[in-house]
Amino acid sequence: MSDQKLARPSSVRTGIGSLSRRRLAIGLSFVVLLVVVGAGCTTQQRVNTETALAQALISDEQMAQVGEQVHAELEDQGVRYVTNPEVVRYVTGVATRIFDLARQDRSGVEYHVHVIDDPKTVNAFATPGGHIYIYSGTLLAAENEAEMAGVLAHETGHVAGRHVERAMVDAYGMQELAAIALGDDPSGAKQIAASLVGTGVMRAHSRGEESEADEYGVRYISALNYDPTAMITFFQKLQAAESGTSLTPGWLRTHPVTAERISDLKSYIAANNLGGSVLGAERYRAIKAKL
Numbered sequence: 001m002s003d004q005k006l007a008r009p010s011s012v013r014t015g016i017g018s019l020s021r022r023r024l025a026i027g028l029s030f031v032v033l034l035v036v037v038g039a040g041c042t043t044q045q046r047v048n049t050e051t052a053l054a055q056a057l058i059s060d061e062q063m064a065q066v067g068e069q070v071h072a073e074l075e076d077q078g079v080r081y082v083t084n085p086e087v088v089r090y091v092t093g094v095a096t097r098i099f100d101l102a103r104q105d106r107s108g109v110e111y112h113v114h115v116i117d118d119p120k121t122v123n124a125f126a127t128p129g130g131h132i133y134i135y136s137g138t139l140l141a142a143e144n145e146a147e148m149a150g151v152l153a154h155e156t157g158h159v160a161g162r163h164v165e166r167a168m169v170d171a172y173g174m175q176e177l178a179a180i181a182l183g184d185d186p187s188g189a190k191q192i193a194a195s196l197v198g199t200g201v202m203r204a205h206s207r208g209e210e211s212e213a214d215e216y217g218v219r220y221i222s223a224l225n226y227d228p229t230a231m232i233t234f235f236q237k238l239q240a241a242e243s244g245t246s247l248t249p250g251w252l253r254t255h256p257v258t259a260e261r262i263s264d265l266k267s268y269i270a271a272n273n274l275g276g277s278v279l280g281a282e283r284y285r286a287i288k289a290k291l
């Protein structure tokens, strides 16, 4: 995808050790504060603590660097992207409108979308630095633009909700993140990227994170006047397709769809009066025909 190269931030090549010791000092005082505050806290509070911790220790610039490394690592591992300019333009166009909304929830991130050329896999994931990856198999499995938008918006919700940072704290713990923050380990970003691709990129998110990403996602697509129930119809389609097809519904493994999740989503749509009428089925069919 040629526009990825253009979108690559120039700060990427400046090295991971550029962070000041001041940030570490701020980060560490945060840690002390959080450890004190965190004693005897609930799961939700612990999750918030981890997010705050990640935020204190890793800047958006550093996350962007890790994200670029993850992208390079995926390419090294043979991941290829859809190059058809019409498909790329179409998906990027829908994603950009979602990203514009997400920026209101979380600024400082350069959001990117990449379409992986793999028609047999139904999956999507978010990586550090605001990179959303969606497989061409997902585009083929969706029936209309609203369903595709729902998947993109859900993944964008993982970025807006800082779930990716939380995953990094879970995976690496304080010490490694502190080493990156100090700049003592210049290859840290590369190592983390390699390991994220090996195990963590498609890590299953917690149920709480899934619900949160659903809520961000359905709010975004409704704000763009898409029918918000498209998110539910896509989930149901995946559940139905799970058995007896040649598709690999990896998205279900990392984003388990349960009856509870669907009913939560329905309640959220009703409680927040989320509406929207666009499905975009016809133009979507034309794009699918190019895959």
Ligand SMILES: [Zn+2]
Binding pocket: 154, 155, 158, 205, 209, 210, 213, 254, 255
């Ligand atoms: Zn998810």
